[in-house]
Structure formats: C-alpha cells, structure tokens
Amino acid sequence: MPSAGLAPRRIAQLSALLAMFALFTAQIVSALLPNIPLFVAAGAAGLVLDTFLQYRDPGLLAPLSKVRFDALVRQLLRDMLILVGLLRIDGIDPLREQAPLLVALIAFYAVHFACQAVSVLVRRTRTLPIVTRNIDASALRLTASPPRILARRQAHRLLTFSLPVTAGLLLTAATKDAVWGFAGVGAGLALLFLGTTYLATWLLPKKRAKNEQQVMEWLDGWLAEYRPTTAMYFSGGTTSAYQANMWLSTLSQLEKPLIVLRERFMVQKIDATDVPVICFPKVSTMFSLENSTLKMMLHPANAAKTSQVLRIPTIKHAFINHGESDKLSSCNPYAKAYDEVWVAGPAARERYALAEVGVEDKDIVEVGRPQLAPIRPYAGPPTGAYTTVLYAPTWEGWDGNPGNTSVVLAGENIVRQLLADDKVRLLYKPHPMTGSVDPRAGAANERIKAMIREANTKRSGARPGPEAAAELARRTAELDKLTSTSFRASADEMERMLLQGTPSGNREAAIAEATLAWERAYWASFPEWEHRIITEARPAIFACFNASDLLISDVSSVVSDWLSSEKPYSVANTSGLPEVAFRAAFPTVSAGVVLTPKADGVPALLESVRDPEKDRFTQARAELKEQLLGPSDPPSLVRFDLAVKALCAKADDRRARMESRLADEVPSPRKPEESSDELSEGEPTEALA
Structure with missing residues (x-):
C-alpha cells in the first residue's frame, strides 16, 4: 500500500507525461494537415513545457529517460517535425530556404555534441582522486567551477539554447518568411558556440588542477605535517x-x-x-x-x-x-x-x-x-500542567521481524491513548527510515501524524507572542550560518574543497553554544499544550530527551541512551513473545514498563510518572544504567x-x-x-x- 504522500506526486507525473504526448501528437497531426496555428502552438508549448519541467522538477520526466526518450531525443523530434511541417506549408521553397535551415540546424546539434564532449573533459579534469574538507588544499590549484548549465546540465543546455532556434522556425512557419528561421538558428548556434568556447577555457593550464600523482604527493606531505x-x-x-x-x-x-x-x-x-x-x-x-x-x-x-x-x-x-x-x-x-x-x-x-x-x-x-x-539527569516528576511524552519508535529493519518497530502494530493505539489524556503533551519523533522497507510502516506513520494534527485542532490556549517566533528565526539563522557553507548552485566538489579549507577559530564550541540557544528558542516558540511532530534534524533526539518526562520506544539504542537520564520509560512489545520471555530476551526492557500492542497500560504508566511512589522501577533504572553504560566515574x-x-x-x-x-x-x-x-x-x- 503506497503512502498517501506519493499519490499527488504520481498524479503530477502522469499529468506531465500525458501533456507531453498530447503536444507531440498535436504537432504531428498539425504538421501533416497542415494546420499552421495548431502547429505553431503545439511546437512552442511542447518546448516551453519541457524546459519548465527540466528546471522545476525533472523527476516528473524520469520515466521518459528510462525508455531512452530523453530531452535530446524529444528536442530532435520536435525540430524534425517542424521541418516536416515547413515542407507541407506553401510559400516556403524547400531547396532555397529549407535546405539551408536544415544545414544550420545540423550545425547547431554538432556544436551541442561538441559542447557535451568538452563538458566531459572538464569534469574529468576537475574530478580529483581525493576530496577534502577542513584542509587548506589551495596548493592543488583549485578553481571555481564553470557554469552548471554548460558543464553538467546537458538537458538544460540543449533546451535553453533551443528556445531561439524553435522560436525562429515557428515564426517562419507562421509568416512563411525564412529570415526568422535563419535568425533563430543563428542566434542559438552563436550562443552555444560562445558557451562551448567559454567552457573550454577550463581546460587551459591556469584552470586545471594538479594530476593524480601530484595530488597524492601533496596529500603525503600534508599527512606528514599534520x-x-x-x-x-x-x-x-x-x-x-x-x-x-x-x-x-x-x-x-x-x-x-x-x-x-x-x-x-x-x-x-x-x-x-x-x-x-x-x-x-x-x-x-x-x-x-x-x-x-x-x-x-x-x-x-x-x-x-x-x-x-x-x-x-x-x-x-x-x-x-x-x-x-x-x-x-x-x-x-x-x-x-x-x-x-x-x-x-x-x-x-x-x-x-x-x-x-x-x-x-x-x-x-x-x-x-x-x-x-548533553542528556540531563532525572529531576523529579513533572511540575507543570502537562506531562511531556516522547514517542520515538525505531524503523522496521531489514529482516522483517514484527518486533523491530511498534509503528505498524501498536503505534496508533499508543498515540490514541496518549492523546486521550488532556494533561499529556506528545512529541512524536519517528526514525528517519520509517517506511523504507515495509510500506505498512510508512502508511501507519502518516496516520499517526494525522491523528496528532487533528488532536491539536481540538486544543486551545495562550500562544507565545511574535517575539518568540522572531527569536527562533534569529537563532536559526545564526546556527545555519555556523553549520553550513554557502555554495553557488553551480559549485562542484573542487570549488567546495576550495571554500571549505582550514576552519578559523573554535567553530565547534560556537556551534554547541548556538545549538543550546536555538533549542531554548525552539521550545519557547510553541505553547506547552501543543503536540509536536518532529521529523527534521532539529531538534535532535537528545534535545527531545531533555524536554520529556517519559519515553515510549522500541528495542533500540534510543532506550539505552535515554537510560543515562534515569527517567521513566516504556517499551512496546510487538514481537509476539509473552512479557516474561520478552524481558528475558531483551535486558534493556528490564527497568521499564512493557506495553502490549493494544497499549492499554498507558494510563497506569502516565500515573506512575506523575507520582514517583507508584514508580516501581526507580532503583532498577539506576542499576540498569550502570549495566548498560558502565560507571559514571571516571x-x-x-x-x-x-x-x-x-x-x-x-x-x-x-x-x-x-x-x-x-x-x-x-x-x-x-x-x-x-x-x-x-x-x-x-x-x-x-x-x-
């Protein structure tokens, strides 16, 4: 069963493919009739649609490339149909006007293939035997990369430079004046020739990096120095x-x-x-x-x-x-x-x-x-109006064991029970690979998210003022500036190596400080009663630990890490084993509450979190922590x-x-x-x- 998120994507892809074939069909039919208005409209619309999709979302046209009907073949067919249409239009001399247009069009494609050959050579010269980061590699004669449309985007290059060519040919069909065709093909040919010449400058010695032997000799020297x-x-x-x-x-x-x-x-x-x-x-x-x-x-x-x-x-x-x-x-x-x-x-x-x-x-x-x-230790039961529960299930794994993840068999029941408690604030953080193997896990994950969104619509209360959102935006920008490097869209790995040289200052300490500030701003920007679905890299799992009073998870390393805080936790048993056998098979469960797929133990679990006297695993968690993580000293x-x-x-x-x-x-x-x-x-x- 495909996840709900894929349906709109498939509809968009099918619509794009049907539109493409409809325009080609219209171009063929109008060229044979001939119907000049339809012929011009279909040819222009086909190229515009193809170019738009290549820039906006080339994945929609991926099925065409798989059957070898890629951008080059489509544009070549489009141009050939235009020439066929010109043969069917009275008033255009085939020998005196169409033959030169055909020769000029062949020259255009010849230059396109030459540009592609040059781009392959440029990419090879710019592909070093190693890639570095945080190392000053300027001695390798690293340079900025050429424009991406020339060096790496064959389809973009062809379709973009074909715009004046196709426009000129279609104007010739509409006006029966070959001058437009010559002007369009000439403009496209000139632009492509100049682009190829400019791209070829990256093959000159001043723009070429050192060869493999020289690069490895440089690396040996750097290793000897570092x-x-x-x-x-x-x-x-x-x-x-x-x-x-x-x-x-x-x-x-x-x-x-x-x-x-x-x-x-x-x-x-x-x-x-x-x-x-x-x-x-x-x-x-x-x-x-x-x-x-x-x-x-x-x-x-x-x-x-x-x-x-x-x-x-x-x-x-x-x-x-x-x-x-x-x-x-x-x-x-x-x-x-x-x-x-x-x-x-x-x-x-x-x-x-x-x-x-x-x-x-x-x-x-x-x-x-x-x-x-960074994980803070247990500081007692919840003191606020809400008990924050982190539900962090793992993914389904490669072996198909139903006990790997609780999302499929127990996830919806767990979330339903938590949402039924008016004093619970739920943080849902699924594993990033959820649904990558078993589509049922992906579908259940989407249903859980929908349940949480619906529950939020039924809650109300005071919200932080606009200054909280502004603070989060400011902290996000500050952290992004520290953790990311700004690259041009056309930057290749050689240019990134040049930009990511030896870091200055103690960047890691600055990032740690900025991360803590961002986390404070993040939690402050949302009301304490609002459930959260966390699927982005931020906040990280440890930040979610520090904001939570209880963890519900599966048999995974998340439980072991959580135990360093000694806070209460629970593990869902979807393995099919009886509880006694489940605890015996998985020692990390021994200091937590075991939930069945029906999750009917959630209310009692929440009560034990709020009232430590009802928590029968306090001592067991301390002992299990040392068993799993070793002593605290040293x-x-x-x-x-x-x-x-x-x-x-x-x-x-x-x-x-x-x-x-x-x-x-x-x-x-x-x-x-x-x-x-x-x-x-x-x-x-x-x-x-």
Missing part, C-alpha cells in the same frame, strides 16, 4: 550519515583526529566540524594512509568497503558502533574482524558472549557512551580517551616488532675492517691471488 593518530572511518548510503555524525563531538576531543570517508557525496553529509576530512573514492589512493602516522581507526558502522581498509596492517581498528541495543544487529559477526570492539558497559560484553559470533572477551573494551553528556570521555591511547600503544608496539624483525631478516653490509679481520683468520692473501 601527523594524525586517530581516524574515524565511515562508508554508507545517503541516509546513514547520522551514524558518523553522532561521534563528531567525541572525535574532536582527541589529539590529531581525522575523518576518512569513501563516498564523494558523504563529504557534505558530515555535520559541521573542525576535524579534517579526507574522502578516498578508490582503494588504491586510500593505501597512502599506510605510510602515515595514523595508528588506529574508529568504525561506527559496518559497511561493504570496511574490509578494504582492514587490509592496512599498520593501523589498529576498533568497532564503536552507532548505538547499542538488544537487537542481533548489535552483535554482528563482522565485529570479529576488528582488533577491538568498544562497548558502553557490561551488558554489551555479556551480549557478545551469549551471541557466540566469534568476538573474544579479551577484545572487548568498555568505554561508556561519551556523546551522552567519566565516559576519560575512559574513551584511555582506550584510544591503549590501542595506539598497541599499534606502536606492532610497528616496533615489525621493524625489529625486518632488521633481523635483512643482513647489514660488511664493513671494510670486518673483511680484513676475516681474511687474517683464514687463508693467506697470496692463496687467493
């Missing part, structure tokens, strides 16, 4: 960047950190940070790290390309994961490929032992969760830093052993005096003559 010790390695899809972003604040606290990526697009997906970033799209270039001072790598996720970096013998590798839960995915057998597996606390150590996936206990290191520092960041230094020391020891072994295996050359001594103890020199 001398990194610890790197975070990350590879993934467009929606997985959050797995790396959650570790940025921790990574920035280390000495000489580095971020190593594998996909070019991921460079811009990483949040604002001062840590240097290097992307190695090819394995061969990544092996330049082998000769650097890099001692260890942190891995927040398993990926297909992880096995490639594990082949570098001089670097130690630690798997830090992007969150811990009782799911099997938290005990992936791939983890045994790393030198060490870093976990939050004893619970994860036990989880690996029970899973029997090949990870030895000696390779597990407990480091806590240093990024949980702080997690201290334990993490100690683990980094210990693994770096192991890398140093290995290098020393390898150098010693190599020195023993390769005999050193003899010295002259040693040769003389050997001869004096053996046969006389005369015997060797």
Whole structure:
C-alpha cells in the first residue's frame, strides 16, 4: 500500500507525461494537415513545457529517460517535425530556404555534441582522486567551477539554447518568411558556440588542477605535517550519515583526529566540524594512509568497503558502533574482524558472549557512551500542567521481524491513548527510515501524524507572542550560518574543497553554544499544550530527551541512551513473545514498563510518572544504567580517551616488532675492517691471488 504522500506526486507525473504526448501528437497531426496555428502552438508549448519541467522538477520526466526518450531525443523530434511541417506549408521553397535551415540546424546539434564532449573533459579534469574538507588544499590549484548549465546540465543546455532556434522556425512557419528561421538558428548556434568556447577555457593550464600523482604527493606531505593518530572511518548510503555524525563531538576531543570517508557525496553529509576530512573514492589512493602516522581507526558502522581498509596492517581498528541495543544487529559477526570492539558497559560484553559470533572477551573494551553528556539527569516528576511524552519508535529493519518497530502494530493505539489524556503533551519523533522497507510502516506513520494534527485542532490556549517566533528565526539563522557553507548552485566538489579549507577559530564550541540557544528558542516558540511532530534534524533526539518526562520506544539504542537520564520509560512489545520471555530476551526492557500492542497500560504508566511512589522501577533504572553504560566515574570521555591511547600503544608496539624483525631478516653490509679481520683468520692473501 503506497503512502498517501506519493499519490499527488504520481498524479503530477502522469499529468506531465500525458501533456507531453498530447503536444507531440498535436504537432504531428498539425504538421501533416497542415494546420499552421495548431502547429505553431503545439511546437512552442511542447518546448516551453519541457524546459519548465527540466528546471522545476525533472523527476516528473524520469520515466521518459528510462525508455531512452530523453530531452535530446524529444528536442530532435520536435525540430524534425517542424521541418516536416515547413515542407507541407506553401510559400516556403524547400531547396532555397529549407535546405539551408536544415544545414544550420545540423550545425547547431554538432556544436551541442561538441559542447557535451568538452563538458566531459572538464569534469574529468576537475574530478580529483581525493576530496577534502577542513584542509587548506589551495596548493592543488583549485578553481571555481564553470557554469552548471554548460558543464553538467546537458538537458538544460540543449533546451535553453533551443528556445531561439524553435522560436525562429515557428515564426517562419507562421509568416512563411525564412529570415526568422535563419535568425533563430543563428542566434542559438552563436550562443552555444560562445558557451562551448567559454567552457573550454577550463581546460587551459591556469584552470586545471594538479594530476593524480601530484595530488597524492601533496596529500603525503600534508599527512606528514599534520601527523594524525586517530581516524574515524565511515562508508554508507545517503541516509546513514547520522551514524558518523553522532561521534563528531567525541572525535574532536582527541589529539590529531581525522575523518576518512569513501563516498564523494558523504563529504557534505558530515555535520559541521573542525576535524579534517579526507574522502578516498578508490582503494588504491586510500593505501597512502599506510605510510602515515595514523595508528588506529574508529568504525561506527559496518559497511561493504570496511574490509578494504582492514587490509592496512599498520593501523589498529576498533568497532564503536552507532548505538547499542538488544537487537542481533548489535552483535554482528563482522565485529570479529576488528582488533577491538568498544562497548558502553557490561551488558554489551555479556551480549557478545551469549551471541557466540566469534568476538573474544579479551577484545572487548568498555568505554561508556561519551556523546551522552548533553542528556540531563532525572529531576523529579513533572511540575507543570502537562506531562511531556516522547514517542520515538525505531524503523522496521531489514529482516522483517514484527518486533523491530511498534509503528505498524501498536503505534496508533499508543498515540490514541496518549492523546486521550488532556494533561499529556506528545512529541512524536519517528526514525528517519520509517517506511523504507515495509510500506505498512510508512502508511501507519502518516496516520499517526494525522491523528496528532487533528488532536491539536481540538486544543486551545495562550500562544507565545511574535517575539518568540522572531527569536527562533534569529537563532536559526545564526546556527545555519555556523553549520553550513554557502555554495553557488553551480559549485562542484573542487570549488567546495576550495571554500571549505582550514576552519578559523573554535567553530565547534560556537556551534554547541548556538545549538543550546536555538533549542531554548525552539521550545519557547510553541505553547506547552501543543503536540509536536518532529521529523527534521532539529531538534535532535537528545534535545527531545531533555524536554520529556517519559519515553515510549522500541528495542533500540534510543532506550539505552535515554537510560543515562534515569527517567521513566516504556517499551512496546510487538514481537509476539509473552512479557516474561520478552524481558528475558531483551535486558534493556528490564527497568521499564512493557506495553502490549493494544497499549492499554498507558494510563497506569502516565500515573506512575506523575507520582514517583507508584514508580516501581526507580532503583532498577539506576542499576540498569550502570549495566548498560558502565560507571559514571571516571567519566565516559576519560575512559574513551584511555582506550584510544591503549590501542595506539598497541599499534606502536606492532610497528616496533615489525621493524625489529625486518632488521633481523635483512643482513647489514660488511664493513671494510670486518673483511680484513676475516681474511687474517683464514687463508693467506697470496692463496687467493
């Protein structure tokens, strides 16, 4: 069942395709009749519609490209139909007027193909073997990118420069005067030729970056100067960047950190940070790290390309994961490929032992969760008029297990029960990948949002004044300025490398301060009685934690992170297991209330939050927190830093052993005096003559 949000999109796409085919049909019929007014109108409307859709929403025409009826074919057909129509119109000489027009049109397309060839060459020269960020790479002769319409938008370029061509030909059809056709084709040809010539200037030496060998030599020099010790390695899809972003604040606290990526697009997906970033799209270039001072790598996720970096013998590798839960995915057998597996606390150590996936206990290191520092601890029951409840379900996962997410089987019931309580303020924050595997989850998610919007229409009360909205806008602009880089629409990765050089000042501290100010402004800009649907990156999950009195979630890392606050929580059981078996299978549930798919336990849950005497899990949460996250002293960041230094020391020891072994295996050359001594103890020199 498709989600409701897709229906308007599909209707718009179908309408665009039908309009396109209708105009082509009208152009064909009017050219054969001939019907000059219809012929001119259909030809002009077809080009205008095609150009408009290419600029406004090219995805609507994507099905045509899949069947090889792309913009080039459509425009070529459109022009050929115009020439056919001119043959059918009396008063236009085929030999004296139409033949030259055909030759001029062929020249126009020839220049278009030449421009496309030049654009391919320009893109190749501007595609470096690596991509950097927060590194001064001006020594690579980086330059601004050429206009996007010339270098990267073939369809836009053809349709835009075809506007005067088609206009001139249609005016010839309407007036029977070939001068208009020659003028239009000449104007289009001249514009395209000048554009191609301008684009070709990016092939000149002054605008060309250094070649691959020179770039890699520069990188070796930068690595030798920066001398990194610890790197975070990350590879993934467009929606997985959050797995790396959650570790940025921790990574920035280390000495000489580095971020190593594998996909070019991921460079811009990483949040604002001062840590240097290097992307190695090819394995061969990544092996330049082998000769650097890099001692260890942190891995927040398993990926297909992880096995490639594990082949570098001089670097130690630690798997830090992007969150811990009782799911099997938290005990992936791939983890045994790393030198060490870093976990939050004893619970994860036990989880690996029970899973029997090949990870030895000696390779597990407990480091806590240093990024949980912003979460505020429990300060007692709600004191205001409303109890704020955060419902943060996870997504459906890849294995189809109905217990992964509560959205499908229990989500609507949970929300309905919460909305029925007049003293509840609901924050609904679904996982960003909800519905990506199971359409039922996407549909349920949309229905839940609709329920919350409807509930808000039934509530009323005082709202913050306009100054609150103005403050939020001001804080948003301030934070956006700190966290984003302003690029031209035509900026390519080389230009972005040039603009994203070495950061100035302590930007991360400024961002942290601005984020806190933004969060205060955000919550102050809405009335305390209004339910919120939070699907944007801001406010982040930890900010929602701090604003909430109760969490309702699934078996996921969200529960483990929430436990650092020791606030009450509840987990929905949609696995089909009895509660006793459910608690036994998932230890993170042991200190929370278990909700059935019917969610009939919500009223009692809310009462226990408001009255601590009815909360029977207070002590259990404190004990489970230490079991999941480890002790509070020393702080997690201290334990993490100690683990980094210990693994770096192991890398140093290995290098020393390898150098010693190599020195023993390769005999050193003899010295002259040693040769003389050997001869004096053996046969006389005369015997060797």
